[in-house]
Amino acid sequence: MSEVKITIVTPSYNRAHTLTRVYDSLKNQTFKDFKWIIMDDGSTDHTKEIVENFQSEGLINIEYFWNENQHKFITVFEGIKKVTSKYFMVLDSDDSYPENTLQTLFDEVEKIGNQDEYISVMGLSQYTDEKIVGHQYPNNGFDGSIFDMRYKYKVRGDKFGIFITKTYQQLLKNYDYAHYQGKGYIPQAVFFNTYDADGIKTRFVNKVVRNYHLDEEDANSVSNTRWSGKNTFGLMEGYRSFLNSYGTKLFKYPKALIRNLVGYQIYSIINHKSLSEINKDLKYFKLLSILMYPLSFGYIKYKKNQTNF
Structure with missing residues (x-):
């Protein structure tokens, strides 16, 4: 056959x-x-x-x-x-x-x-x-x-x-x-x-x-569990992969760069990573990461107050 x-x-x-x-x-x-x-x-x-x-x-x-x-x-x-x-x-x-x-x-x-x-x-x-x-x-x-x-x-x-x-x-x-x-x-x-x-x-x-086919009630959907420990490691890895793969190409797209860097930091913080650990896993943008870290940390505190996650 x-x-x-x-x-x-x-x-x-x-x-x-x-x-x-x-x-x-x-x-x-x-x-x-x-x-x-x-x-x-x-x-x-x-x-x-x-x-x-x-x-x-x-x-x-x-x-x-x-x-x-x-x-x-x-x-x-x-x-x-x-x-x-x-x-x-x-x-x-x-x-x-x-x-x-x-x-x-x-x-x-x-x-x-x-x-x-x-x-x-x-x-x-x-x-x-x-x-x-x-x-x-x-x-x-x-x-x-x-x-x-x-x-x-x-x-x-x-x-x-x-x-x-x-x-x-x-x-x-x-x-x-x-x-x-x-x-x-x-x-x-x-x-x-x-x-x-x-x-x-x-x-x-x-x-x-x-x-x-939309399935908004699916309990396993990532969109419904973005802030739970179940999916945060994967979301962190997604942002990190994007930043490390596309590297300096992202300087032409500052909004995408900032959005993904903040996303990477937020989910890293949720996964109990320090700033030094966050930067260790980055190939690029280490200085920018230091500058953006207070913003990411503040956003986490805001979300905790708003949603008790």
């Missing part, structure tokens, strides 16, 4: 109630040459039974792996290591996808001639009312960096796309994420900042490839 062209990787933790949404989207895709890897991150609900029901229908090639809980950051990487197809996608366990998503992204990534210089093609997300999440890309799409997309062109909103396996796995092979084991939530940006800053390109296309 020949290898499929696309592998879908879905990390899932206690999402039995939403996985059917993903499954229905996949079985309705116009592009059929794919398989689905479900990485169960230690679910305690009936995820396994739901997946077995999917498998029994025989409509999609599904591989299911149950692991002790490692959180999404590590679980995604462990799933990507299992990919043998030319391309892969990471599908969340609670979203859905237009029926032409796989075909659209496959066609777009196949247009790239020099794929060794690229890691992905990113399209747009839409809400269930078909309104675009955030902004479209400028110039009817472009090739470049995630940094430029966010800060030069000021494009906002969740994006979604397809990855080139060879490029991604080569970068992942040289990336040590073992020290994040047991640390809880870690933003995926901690990894993609590193390759984006090194000049690995992304192609951005103005085509809708994901339906974004």
